[in-house]
Amino acid sequence: MLRGLTWFGTFYDAAVLRIGGRARPGTARDALWLNVVERQRVADGVVSLRLGGTGLPAWQPGCHLDLHLPSGLRRQYSLCGNPEDDTYRIAVREVGAGSREVQSLHVGDRVRVRGPRNAFPFAGIGPVVFVAGGIGITPILPMVHAAAKAGLDWRLVYCGRSTTAMPFLDELPIGHVDIRIGRGGPLLDDAQPGGAVYCCGPASMLDQVRAEFSGRWLHFERFSPPPITGGRPFTVELRRSGVSLHVPADRSALDVIRDFRPSVAHSCRQGFCGTCDVGGVRICVDRPTGDRLVVEEL
Amino acid sequence: MEPDNLVLQPRDVQFDWSTLPMHWVPDEPVTTHVMNVLHLLLPEGERWFVRTFQQAVPLITDDTLREDVLGFIGQEAMHAEAHSEVLDHLLANGLDPRPFTRQMEHVFRRTLGPTAGLGEEQAREQLIERVAIVAAVEHFTAYLGDWMLNAGALDRAGIHPVMLDLLRWHAAEEVEHRSVAYDLMCHLDRRYVRRARTMLLVAPVLFWLWVRGARFMVKADKTTKARLTWREAMRAGRRGLLPKLSEILRAFLRYFHPAYHPKQEGSTSQAIAYLASSPAAREAH
Numbered sequence: 001m002l003r004g005l006t007w008f009g010t011f012y013d014a015a016v017l018r019i020g021g022r023a024r025p026g027t028a029r030d031a032l033w034l035n036v037v038e039r040q041r042v043a044d045g046v047v048s049l050r051l052g053g054t055g056l057p058a059w060q061p062g063c064h065l066d067l068h069l070p071s072g073l074r075r076q077y078s079l080c081g082n083p084e085d086d087t088y089r090i091a092v093r094e095v096g097a098g099s100r101e102v103q104s105l106h107v108g109d110r111v112r113v114r115g116p117r118n119a120f121p122f123a124g125i126g127p128v129v130f131v132a133g134g135i136g137i138t139p140i141l142p143m144v145h146a147a148a149k150a151g152l153d154w155r156l157v158y159c160g161r162s163t164t165a166m167p168f169l170d171e172l173p174i175g176h177v178d179i180r181i182g183r184g185g186p187l188l189d190d191a192q193p194g195g196a197v198y199c200c201g202p203a204s205m206l207d208q209v210r211a212e213f214s215g216r217w218l219h220f221e222r223f224s225p226p227p228i229t230g231g232r233p234f235t236v237e238l239r240r241s242g243v244s245l246h247v248p249a250d251r252s253a254l255d256v257i258r259d260f261r262p263s264v265a266h267s268c269r270q271g272f273c274g275t276c277d278v279g280g281v282r283i284c285v286d287r288p289t290g291d292r293l294v295v296e297e298l
Numbered sequence: 299m300e301p302d303n304l305v306l307q308p309r310d311v312q313f314d315w316s317t318l319p320m321h322w323v324p325d326e327p328v329t330t331h332v333m334n335v336l337h338l339l340l341p342e343g344e345r346w347f348v349r350t351f352q353q354a355v356p357l358i359t360d361d362t363l364r365e366d367v368l369g370f371i372g373q374e375a376m377h378a379e380a381h382s383e384v385l386d387h388l389l390a391n392g393l394d395p396r397p398f399t400r401q402m403e404h405v406f407r408r409t410l411g412p413t414a415g416l417g418e419e420q421a422r423e424q425l426i427e428r429v430a431i432v433a434a435v436e437h438f439t440a441y442l443g444d445w446m447l448n449a450g451a452l453d454r455a456g457i458h459p460v461m462l463d464l465l466r467w468h469a470a471e472e473v474e475h476r477s478v479a480y481d482l483m484c485h486l487d488r489r490y491v492r493r494a495r496t497m498l499l500v501a502p503v504l505f506w507l508w509v510r511g512a513r514f515m516v517k518a519d520k521t522t523k524a525r526l527t528w529r530e531a532m533r534a535g536r537r538g539l540l541p542k543l544s545e546i547l548r549a550f551l552r553y554f555h556p557a558y559h560p561k562q563e564g565s566t567s568q569a570i571a572y573l574a575s576s577p578a579a580r581e582a583h
Contacts (some may be wrong), residue, residue, distance in 0.1 A: 115364065263364075272376075
């Protein structure tokens, strides 16, 4: 059998190269440049922006945008408007340099975005309980509206420090909305067995939801890998390319190598899938015990 | 309102095979072994997908597609690992799959590996042909994934729950990433002729490998006297334990429709709902 297949494979390959013709490549999608068309303070420390442009791609609840900021920072924000609007809306709480930069955008400014992409898809199956903490309401809000519109049996538990710090309280649909100031009590006491739960909030909230969960479907946003803590800086030496790159304490060898060569293969960035493995080194997580990591095949 | 533009991420799943019986579809040795062929073909096959796509990443000029391809690679790598653990379990329980898997290694590493000594242009054409072959295979994995998620007969037959979770987790991720290989092929070469000829190649070879694999497994299993026959396979198809041949044929033909796109196969909502309920996928965070 093997001999036949090998013979056929060789024949097929040769035939394709001789008479298969040449590939005609497709096109690449361009990044979107959008205008800030509205800026509003929607809660203490939270600013919402509406971004407009022509021919905005459609989106579904749970989608986010990647903002490429003038400073070079990239930040992701959930779309929290109505999918039928002809603008995108995001809401940003000030937590650091990136969010400060976004909040300082004004009406008329242009910003480069990529997306929308969905890391928190809504399956639209009920009964469903939504649990949101603070700014975590942003991906949940369009889901709640979609559930209400579809006539699903839905509930929302929305937690925050104070009502003035909780955005979009005035936009929630009429129904089973449970506003909670502070946390402490059970979150899923109202959930029905056999139902779905969607949760977006701080890690402690997700842990509590996981512990209480006894339903059928548990959905939460799949975040990028946790930040590197306790790492030490080192030098990664790429033998084949003949270059040495400095890796700071808070970045991985992969992060640094990607700046140098964007096409380097990787996937999970957490060390389990092995896509980035180069000669036994998983460059997404491995750090040397000394101050030098040698990668032969890059 | 079907979700679209999913961010694809591999899930770090674990399965415990310690309680898996030899015939994990109870009293159905033939059905069990026809499905066991997945474990024979996939580890090597999916590792080949991974290598092929890793080579193709530098050719991609679209940032979003590159992200999709990287997510696809990670998911496929996890599928390969999960299925090869089943092979280890079979070996430990007296069914040695290695005579067959060694042949698959040859097929996927040698026959389908890159040919040495090609010029840059030719190597690129060959790589694109490989990508198109993966796209054709992925049409079938999407079809099978959709079938697997909807095959209520599997639940009723009392399949071992860990195996059912493996099959459906894999099925759901296949449905989740069903467009990636096709989109990559169209990005590198949008000609219909490439799509059509690779499917004409893939369908008969895949079918033939499957029949050979199933025959091998049934023979290698010393605990049953059952044999793989058309009648057995048709009977399992009628009971809903295996996909019907006529439906596979219809799926094959759909790939040739000029307006075909993988999004038309299967349901993303159903896939993400399964992943939210899968014991393995839910633990994998």
